[in-house]
Amino acid sequence: MQTTDFKITANKAITKDVYELTLSGNLPDITPGQFVNIKIPGCYLRRPISISNWDNEAGTITLIYKVVGEGTEILSRKKPNHSLELLLPLGNGFDTKLTTENTLLCGGGVGVPPLIGLAKKMLVEGKSPEVVLGFNTKDEIFGVEKFQALGLEPRITTVDGSFGIKGFIIDALKTVNFDYVCSCGPVAMLKAIYSFVPQENAASRGGALEKNSEIGGQYSFEARMACGFGACMGCTCMTKEGYKRICKEGPVLLKEEILW
């Protein structure tokens, strides 16, 4: 963890309220799924935002965020060459050693960005994941071309059916073959995937509980945080292995430890 000043190189809207922010500065080693905590002028608390992509050689980092309140609204108005102070890298990211050749990446809304960095790292390691991205409607879709640039073709779902498969992410999974899952998005989505995955893909069709142990996975959670580095206990959740801080032991938790 370090505090570093970064310079904005780009900060542009990619949908009505989702922005892509590119910053340059001294990068530490980053694991996909980790996040930064940004100091925003005019706000007391920093704002935690997941790291989407980064380039150690160029010294650039990309964050994709949605304007949801005062802090992100201020951030969306920041122009290139402006400096921002970041605390990074924070949290435990995705462990690619646990992923398989047939891994499924599921992202919902602003849960999509960390999967871009994850897909990139998996490809470097010789694993080509299946990608399913879920949005509410056509106008909210983003990030597809980032996966395409990596040679992956994401399947898209929209709740209103205005693009791709109508419905939720799980509605797209019936035809996908996979034996491991990495997911990031709203808790309801994570829970739906967790409940759905083993039933549709397990070799045997025994009891649902039994099958929960058959397909492994990593799930990334959101929480309201203060410090972002484990000091305040503001984001603690209960797991099967006791209390865990979403900012420190998370945001990525292993399927085996999650209490839904």
Added chain:
Amino acid sequence: MLNKELKNTSVNLSGVILDNPVIPASGTFGYGQEFARLYDLNILGSISFKGTTLEPRFGNPQPRIAECPGGLINSVGLQNPGLEKVISEELPALGRIYKKPLIANISGFSIDEYVKCAEAMDRQKQVGIIEVNVSCPNVHNGGMAYGVDPKSAAEVTNAVRKATKKPLYIKLSPNVTDITEIAKACESAGADGLSLINTMLGMRIDIKSRSPVIANKMGGLSGPAIFPIAVRMVYQVAKAVKLPIIGMGGISSAKDVIEMMMAGATATQVGAANLVNPMICRDIIEELPVLMDKLKINRLEEIIGIVQ
């Protein structure tokens, strides 16, 4: 050129000599491990570690945090691993990275729980001062309940006094009509010093969902927003009792430390600021001699309560 060696920043809390008056406040610093990766903790005056209760506590439901102008509301609810684990795991781990006397912050839901925590902390060589929290606004039937009434504050003080020979500081709540009454009651019951202020009870509402931001509805407000209130209360209490005071509430700079000491504090704690700038205590300690030089202060102790 400023010669930092010529500036004396040490202060004396009931016989415990601190190199400087900068202490991270309980609940904002965990057990120091996260911060030890950023700087050597041994530069700190002391550390008031995360509040300990007899039994382990998960704390309050999520969300526990709300942003406010100039601060935040928290409703963590005294999450901690419990007395036994704090002593068997956290203190030895902290002892490996921090060699100075610690401040043990304890809480309870009955007088007996306060006493048991105090007895156990009394036996720890690492502990220099016991700080009794009678002011947590985030737990029911405990914490603040003891700190809003002079009689119960005195009862806790009196019981804990019998359980320890170490310097005993009572951490007071600002959520009272007259804080000097509580302070005087603690003084009469045998406290060696006072810590003030804890957080102020506050609330935020999400106007889109028409519901409280914090799951527990209300929580404790901290940060620069409460600094003027803290200065006022430290000033009032310093005039009302003879005890040394650890002043806290929104301190975020060396200037704030000096102001709090001029109001009557012998030492200070830095709380919320650690959460937004993990280097803040180090920055303040580096800045102090420079600021002392500008203000023509040679010994920090000479300014304690200098404001009439």
